[in-house]
Amino acid sequence: MKIETWLTPNAAGQSERAPASVAVVIDVLRATTVATTALSAGAKSITTCGEIEEAFAMKTAADPENKPLLCGERGCQPIVGFDYGNSPGEYSPAGIGDRDLVLTTTNGTAAIQAAQECEQMWLACFANLSAVIDRLVKWHAANPNEASFARIVCAGTNGCVTTEDVLLAGAIIAMCHQRLADSPRFYDGPIELLNDSGAIALSAWQHCITHDGVNSSETLAERLKLTQGGKNLIAANYAGDLVDCGSIDVFELVPTRDQRSPARFVAG
Template identity: 90%
Template sequence: MKIETWLTPNAAGESERTRASVVVVIDVLRATTVATTALSAGAKSITTCGEIEEAFAMKTAAAPDNVPLLCGERGCQPIVGFDHGNSPGEYSPAGVSDRELVLTTTNGTAAIQAAEDCDHMWLACFANLSAVIDRLVRWHSANQENDAFVRIVCAGTNGCVTTEDVLLAGAIIAMCHQRLADSPRFYDGPIELLNDSGALALSAWQHCITHDGVNSSETLAERLKLTQGGKNLIAANYAGDLVDCGSIDVFELVPTRDQRAPARFVAG
């Protein structure tokens, strides 16, 4: 499996970007966790956009019997006039089941737009980690004979690298190796890292396990408190979201893009 990793959405200039077969977008805190939670709660779809005005326009243009819920944040805080913020705990079956959602966030939806040039796009978080690995392994089995590759895109925060997204990128790389390799030695296995960012993410995740003692959802949530994204949420009084975002393998679905512009995701 060939894997290219972007530690931020602007990791490569436009002229340097090659179309990927699969893009996996990561925004652990909190957009991809929210999207996975909402679809698991029965939401019909999640359409993403970059600007608040676009979200309001989508709601205005919708049919009277199918008005979407507006969801998202700016600077960690809910947006005035929106139905939901960006906390996973807000997305219960009672609130979103059988509803279409429009989502715009500071970093996550921008990453989705930056990485849109691909055949398939999936959203990953710790809450659906094993489901993402299953999907990647199946894709790899069907595409071993061509030059297709996977691009992992970390949303980051305001253009800067964030540890929580890097850790998940590393976990995805490590778990793909575990599923596909005969040898515990990473560089003896079938994973080909197309840039050094993937190696950095893998090292960060391995360090997290061996030195930080992360071996459960509880210890991961504690580790997320130390990241810049975690500190931002704590300062904004959303420390409770770190528990939801640090929960591992809670859901079995992968948000899957079924429309490119605007990007729309359904349960996959």
């Protein structure tokens, strides 16, 4: 399996971005966790956009009998006039079941836009980690083409690398190796890292396990408190979201793009 990793959405110049077979977009705190939670709670679809004005325009243009719910944040805070913010705990079946959502966030939806040149796009978080690995392994088995590769895209924060996204990228790489390899030694194959960012992410995850003692959802949530994204949420009074975002393998679905522009995701 060939894997290319972007530690931020602007990791490569536009001219250098060859279309990926699969793009796996990560925004642990909190967009991809929210998307996974919402679809698991029964939302019909999630359409993403980059600007607040676009979200309002989508709602205005929608069928009066099927107006979408507006969801998202700016600077960690809910957006005035929106129905929901960006906390996973807000998304319950009673509130969003069988509804279409429009989501715009500071970093996650921008990463989705930056990664759009791909055949398939999935959203990953710790809460659906094993489901993402299952999808990648199945995709790899069905795509022996030498040119096929998966791209992991970390949303980061305001253009900067964030530890929480790098850790999940590393976990995805490590778990794909565990599922596909005969040897515990990573560089014995069968994962081929197409750039050094993947090796950096893998090392960060391995360090997190061996030195930071992360071996459960509880210890991961504690580790997330130490990241810049975690500190931002704590300062904005959203420390409770770190428990939801650090929960591992809560959901079995993977948000899957079924429309490119604007990008729309359904349960996969």
